[in-house]
Amino acid sequence: MSQHRRFFVDKITQPLEIDGEEFRHAIGVLRIKQNDTIIVCDGSGTEYLCNVDSIGKKSFSASVFDTRPSQTEAQTDVTLLVGYLKGDKTELVVQKAVELGLKRIVVFNSKFCSAYMNENKLARLNKVSQEASKQCGRAIAPKVDYFDTFQQALQSVEHCKNKLFACEFAKENATDFGVLQGSTAIVVGSEGGFSQQENDLAMQMGFSTVFLGKRILRAETACISLCAIVMHRLGELQ
Numbered sequence: 001m002s003q004h005r006r007f008f009v010d011k012i013t014q015p016l017e018i019d020g021e022e023f024r025h026a027i028g029v030l031r032i033k034q035n036d037t038i039i040v041c042d043g044s045g046t047e048y049l050c051n052v053d054s055i056g057k058k059s060f061s062a063s064v065f066d067t068r069p070s071q072t073e074a075q076t077d078v079t080l081l082v083g084y085l086k087g088d089k090t091e092l093v094v095q096k097a098v099e100l101g102l103k104r105i106v107v108f109n110s111k112f113c114s115a116y117m118n119e120n121k122l123a124r125l126n127k128v129s130q131e132a133s134k135q136c137g138r139a140i141a142p143k144v145d146y147f148d149t150f151q152q153a154l155q156s157v158e159h160c161k162n163k164l165f166a167c168e169f170a171k172e173n174a175t176d177f178g179v180l181q182g183s184t185a186i187v188v189g190s191e192g193g194f195s196q197q198e199n200d201l202a203m204q205m206g207f208s209t210v211f212l213g214k215r216i217l218r219a220e221t222a223c224i225s226l227c228a229i230v231m232h233r234l235g236e237l238q
């Protein structure tokens with residue numbers, strides 16, 4: 001795995017000018033120096049190898065000298081949908097979902113959610129996604145989206161081949177993990193869990209229940225373990 005430091009930009013230019021938060025982090029924390037080699041990613045899955053040409057007061061410039069496809073992105077499109085959790089638990093779930101290679105994370109409001117989202121919190125979750133992507137060597141920082149209703153969240157993954165609904169009051173597993181392949185959506189409730197109506201809506205929309213045993217898991221435990229199970233069954237942890 002390359003030990004070069006990673007940076008995310010919206011658009012690759014030649015030369016590159018890196019400023020703002022990425023600049024402050026590079027110089028203040030990572031101590032990037034002139035002629036260091038860095039990896040710059042624009043979210044396309046390509047890694048741009050760059051030489052740090054010069055360092056100014058508010059930005060540094062770098063020039064691309066090579067490109068390569070990322071070796072760390074999953075082949076399968078997996079999305080986690082989770083009810084907004086209290087405290088910093090949603091940040092933990094985002095961080096672990098990114099490390100496990102998921103492509104997208106959706107946070108939703110539902111009947112028994114007792115935490116409330118705002119723009120700053122959503123921006124923070126996307127920052128956590130970018131930081132986790134850098135740490136684990138990914139070239140894409142999964143987008144974190146928010147839906148104010150459970151139905152909108154489910155509709156945003158209607159295209160997925162496998163639609164898994166982790167339900168704490170399910171009586172059995174209706175999901176055959178042995179044959180899992182193709183795009184997958186994983187739905188986990190907030191601390192308050194799901195209402196019967198939300199369960200019925202998920203069933204009407206073609207989701208299949210996932211039962212994780214007789215113990216009631218914390219939402220973050222259910223998210224992280226189910227993401228790991230799914231990614232492993234899809235062959236994405238090898």
Ligand code: SAM
Pocket residue numbers: 165166167168169187188189190191192193194210211212213214215216217218219222
């Ligand atoms: N408030 C619920 C209760 O007291 O029964 C518990 C909700 S649990 C903390 C949060 C979410 O984790 C659930 O909505 C479900 O998605 C998932 N979960 C927890 N334990 C589970 C289990 N044994 N099987 C399937 N899903 C589970």
